[in-house]
Amino acid sequence: MKRPTFTPLAAAGLLALSLTMAACGSDSDANGGSDAGDGDFASVTIDHAFGSTEITEEPDRIVTWGWGSADAAIALGVTPVAIPTQSYGGDENGLLPWLAEELETQGADTPTMLSETEEPPYEEILEAKPDVILAQYSGITEDQYKKLSEIAPTVAYPEEAWSTPWRDVISITGQALGKEDEAEELLTDIDAEVAEAAEAHPEFEGKTIAAVWDAGDFYVYSEADPRVEFLTDLGFEVAPSVAENDTGESTFYYTISYEETDKITSDVLLSYHDTAELEEAFMSSDATASMQQFQDETIANVVGPDVIASVSPPTALSLGFSLDTFVTALADATANVE
Numbered sequence: 001m002k003r004p005t006f007t008p009l010a011a012a013g014l015l016a017l018s019l020t021m022a023a024c025g026s027d028s029d030a031n032g033g034s035d036a037g038d039g040d041f042a043s044v045t046i047d048h049a050f051g052s053t054e055i056t057e058e059p060d061r062i063v064t065w066g067w068g069s070a071d072a073a074i075a076l077g078v079t080p081v082a083i084p085t086q087s088y089g090g091d092e093n094g095l096l097p098w099l100a101e102e103l104e105t106q107g108a109d110t111p112t113m114l115s116e117t118e119e120p121p122y123e124e125i126l127e128a129k130p131d132v133i134l135a136q137y138s139g140i141t142e143d144q145y146k147k148l149s150e151i152a153p154t155v156a157y158p159e160e161a162w163s164t165p166w167r168d169v170i171s172i173t174g175q176a177l178g179k180e181d182e183a184e185e186l187l188t189d190i191d192a193e194v195a196e197a198a199e200a201h202p203e204f205e206g207k208t209i210a211a212v213w214d215a216g217d218f219y220v221y222s223e224a225d226p227r228v229e230f231l232t233d234l235g236f237e238v239a240p241s242v243a244e245n246d247t248g249e250s251t252f253y254y255t256i257s258y259e260e261t262d263k264i265t266s267d268v269l270l271s272y273h274d275t276a277e278l279e280e281a282f283m284s285s286d287a288t289a290s291m292q293q294f295q296d297e298t299i300a301n302v303v304g305p306d307v308i309a310s311v312s313p314p315t316a317l318s319l320g321f322s323l324d325t326f327v328t329a330l331a332d333a334t335a336n337v338e
Contacts, residue, residue, distance in 0.1 A: 041178040048136070048156040050145045055132055055153055058178050063130035063152070065120050066138025068166060070111070071315035072173035073134065074102050076182050082112040082128040089309030097306050098321035119144055126151055136172045137164045137313075163251070166226055166313040173316075190319055194233050197327050203334050204235035210242050210266040210293075214273075214282050217255045220245070220264055225252040226313030231270065234330070239266030258287035267337045268330065269293035273303045300333035302326060 041058035062080040064070040070083035085094030094113050103110060112128055115121045120140065125133065125148070133154040139161040140148065148154040155176055157164045164172075167187055174183025198204060209231050211221040221228050223238045232238065245263050247254040256263070269291065273279040279301050282288055293299050302308065307325055310318035 044175050044178070046155050046172060046175055048158055049160070050142050050156050053149075053153045053155050055176055057131070059131040059176065061129055061131045062177070063114075063125050063128050063133045065114070065125075065133060065135040065140070065148075066162075068137045068169040068313070068315040069134040069173055071096075071099060071317045072170045072183070072186075073177065074099060074106070074108070075170075075186055075316035076174060076177060076179045077106070078177055078179075079103065079106070079108040080111045080134075081130065082114050082125065085113045085116040086309070087116055089304075089306040096309065096318070098310065098315075098317040101321070102317055120148060122147060122151070132176055134173060134176060137162065137166075137169045166315060170316050186316060190316070191233075193320060193323065194230075197323055198233065198235045201235070201327065201331055201334070203337075204330065207236050207267040207334055207337060208239040209236040209268045209270060210239045210264050211270045211272075212264065213271065214278075214285075214287075218258055218261060218287070219253050219255055221253050222246055222251070227311050230311050230314055230319070230326075231330075234327070236268070236330075239264070241265045258285075261287045262290040262292065265292050267293075267298060268333045269299045270330065270333075271299060271301050272308045273301060274305055274308070276303055279303050296338070297336045298333045300326075300329040302329050 043054065043056045045052050045054045059078075062073055062078060063082045064073060064080050065084055067084075070080055073080050083099075086096050087094055090096050091100065093110075094116065095110060100110075112124070114124050120135075130152040133148050133152050135145075135148070136155050136157050138157060140156060145154055145156050155172060158168065158172075170183050170187055171180070174180045174186075209228075211225070211227050211231065213219040213221075220242060222242060223229075223232075228238060241264050245254075245256060245260070247256070249255065271279075271282060273282060283294075283299070283301070288294050288299075291299075302325060307322050310322035311326070
């Protein structure tokens with residue numbers, strides 16, 4: 001996701017603003033919030049890469065930063081007061097389509113859309129007057145975490161930036177909101193939906209697959225990538241050629257030259273494209289023509305930033321949005337596997 005640069009506030013200025021906000025928002029009516037829902041919220045401590053965060057009262061005003069946290073909160077029936085703008089896959093306001101659908105279904109207002117910046121937009125977050133900030137799938141640094149924690153208790157990622165498993169994003173959100181049981185039920189429902197799709201397509205079982213993206217460089221996604229995890233949940237197996245040709249440049253993907261694309265062999269090839277024009281260019285390129293999957297007509301193409309974003313990684317709401325699109329494309333390609 002490309003984000004514009006942002007000049008952060010000085011730490012001293014941020015602290016001063018935080019103290020001002022705390023003084024002005026000492027009771028729930030002053031900041032537009034409300035008392036804890038039913039009084040059953042139990043204090044929770046969530047460990048993460050920068051220490052631990054204690055949430056002592058049921059959050060009423062939630063701000064999310066990064067990916068997936070807003071989806072999880074909304075799926076659990078809690079609408080955040082502010083969420084990140086997502087230009088990739090989002091509408092003209094930066095709202096992702098599955099979020100828009102769920103907000104409409106719940107009759108909830110659209111949250112404030114935070115600027116899409118390299119660092120968290122601290123002033124905007126301050127203005128939202130959060131009780132808690134959820135950033136468990138994000139790239140915040142320890143310094144940024146400290147600044148956010150001066151505004152409100154902040155939950156960072158468990159271990160590494162941008163690497164929290166998508167199921168854990170949902171579980172952590174459930175912990176923070178006092179909705180652990182509901183989060184588990186949500187995960188059960190999602191897994192059941194994917195399992196139902198897999199059961200409806202037994203032809204996926206045991207077929208090898210490789211997932212790629214021709215985006216100026218030729219990206220191959222490795223077994224650790226959530227896009228690939230989604231495919232194995234449907235019954236596919238990661239093609240041995242993916243591991244054999246891994247250059248080790250990243251945990252989740254690697255790049256190869258266009259002269260080497262024929263090394264990525266598999267029963268099915270899943271390819272992502274931002275536009276139909278890029279799909280056409282991919283299918284008509286010499287590099288693609290050299291691939292065994294092209295010759296066997298077992299390439300599954302998916303097109304559109306929203307569809308790609310929905311599995312990059314999946315969220316509490318996005319899999320339901322795109323599951324049929326992926327399954328249809330994969331079924332058409334798998335039908336040609338001999």
